[in-house]
Amino acid sequence: MNVLVTGAAGFIGSHFARLVRERESTKVVILDALTYAGHLSTIRDLIEQGIPFVHGRIQDRSLVESTVREHGIDHVVNFAAETHNDRSILESGAFIESNVLGVQALLEVCRRCGVEQFVQVSTDEVYGSILEGHFTEGSPLEPNTPYSASKAGGDLFVRAYIKSFGMAALLTRGGNTYGPFQYPEKLIPFFVTRLIDGKRVPLYGEGTQVREWMHARDHATGILAVLERGVPGEAYNVGDVNARENREVVRVLLEETGRDPSFVKKIPDPRAGAHDQRYAMTCTKIAALGWKPEIEFERGLRETVRWYIQNEAWWRPIVAEPDFQEFVRAFYGPSLGDEL
Ligand SMILES: NC(=O)c1ccc[n+]([C@@H]2O[C@H](COP(=O)([O-])OP(=O)(O)OC[C@H]3O[C@@H](n4cnc5c(N)ncnc54)[C@H](O)[C@@H]3O)[C@@H](O)[C@H]2O)c1
Structure with a gap:
């Protein structure tokens, strides 16, 4: 199998590329635009092992096509x-570019080049928020943010290519993911890196939003199960059944960084609309492929905090970048003020 992994200089894609790399019969090629969220430092080990890296956007059809043909x-x-x-609350144009137009461009190149199988990595957020019960793969798509709306747009293009062209495409809809190499704007690494530096962390409201967390390595094995054993044309939820309120997660982060509860600053949610209260889904379909998550949440979370403590050389240059600083100022400035 010769696999093109797009977006692998980011968080979950890097875990997936590393996992696939362990398969001796599989050749991996990485294509990534190195946006603010993508870093070569995240995949230095893979590049040093000789994995081809192509710098470019998935919207660039001629680049993607030549990559597909050159590497078979x-x-x-x-x-x-x-x-x-x-970020999508602040400005959503880039989300349409990559998450809708980019997916359509990739699908078109795959169709033209006769690529055997296409897997689109999507999110459970396309289903919206659910107060009770669980989403299944057949639940309606009711996204609530510009990010999740753009991901749903990508999902619908995948569906259209399956229906219109009989394309062998599959979708994975993953839950909230944590682990090493996550860009420090996301909740867990944002909080951990601030706590390491002795800064207070901003918690929306009482922190009662519920999320089901999954380790990036488990998310990657789930996507690999779908790639290897999924039924073309189908969507698969990929998640771990361990719902936690955000405030429970924060308690572990405080403990592991040696900070007390005074390091939490409760702030009003900067969104004018509602914050999705709860995400939850059933994962029986992917379980039938023989997949289950392996990493127990609290152990994985504590190991992740220790990874950030031990890998400052990875995240310090990132939090010093103007893009990161600007985002934090724009989003948290009004509530954190001098504490930024
Ligand atoms: N992080 C989560 O909790 C989570 C949960 C479910 C699903 N997902 C999905 O998993 C995928 C990966 O998420 P992540 O958290 O690893 O993201 P990330 O932001 O860490 O990485 C995204 C990567 O994509 C690259 N990229 C962005 N736009 C590009 C473009 N147009 N062309 C080429 N490269 C581009 C970036 O440079 C970066 O390396 C996304 O599709 C996301 O929707 C993420």
Whole structure:
């Protein structure tokens, strides 16, 4: 199998590329635009092992097509996306570019080049928020943020290519993911890196929003199960059944960084609309492929905090970048003020 992994200089894609790399019979090629969220430092080990890296956007059809032809690519797994909900609240244009137009461009190249299988990495957020019960793969798409709306747009294009062209495409809809190499704007690494530096962390409201957390390595094995054993044309939820309120997660982060509860600053949610209260889904379909998550949440979370403590060389240059600073100022400035 020759797999093109797009967006692998980011968080989950890098875990997936590393996992696939362990398969001796599989050749991996990475394509990534190195947006603010993508860093070569995240995949330095893979590049040093000789994995080909192509710098470019998934919207660039001629680049993607020449990459597919040059490397004899027969499978494509797409992680490339704008991924931060909070940024999509500030400005959503880039989300349409990568998450809708980019997916359509990739699908078109795959169709033209006769790629055997295309896996689109999507999110459970396309289903919206659910107060009770669980979403299944058949639940309606009711996204609530510009980010999740753009991901739903990508999902619908995948569906259209399956229906219109009989394309062998599959969708994975993953839950909230944590682990090493996550860009420090996301809740867990944002809080951990601030706590390491002795800064207070901003918690929306009482922190009662519920999320089901999954380790990036488990998310990657789930996507690999779908790539290897999924039924073309189908969507698969990928998640771990361990719902936690955000405030419970924060308690572990405080403990592991040696900070007390005074390091939490409760702030009003900067969104004018509602914050999705709860995400939850059933994952029986992917379980039938023989997949289950392996990493127990609290252990994985504590190990992740220790990884950030031990890998300042990875995240310090990132939090010093103007892009990171500007986002934090724009989003948290009004509530954190001098504490930024
Ligand atoms: N992080 C989560 O909790 C989570 C949960 C479910 C699903 N997902 C999905 O998983 C995928 C990966 O998420 P992540 O958290 O690893 O993201 P990330 O933001 O860490 O990485 C995204 C990567 O894509 C690259 N990229 C962005 N736009 C591109 C473009 N147009 N062309 C080429 N490369 C581009 C970036 O440079 C970066 O390396 C996304 O599709 C996301 O929607 C994420």
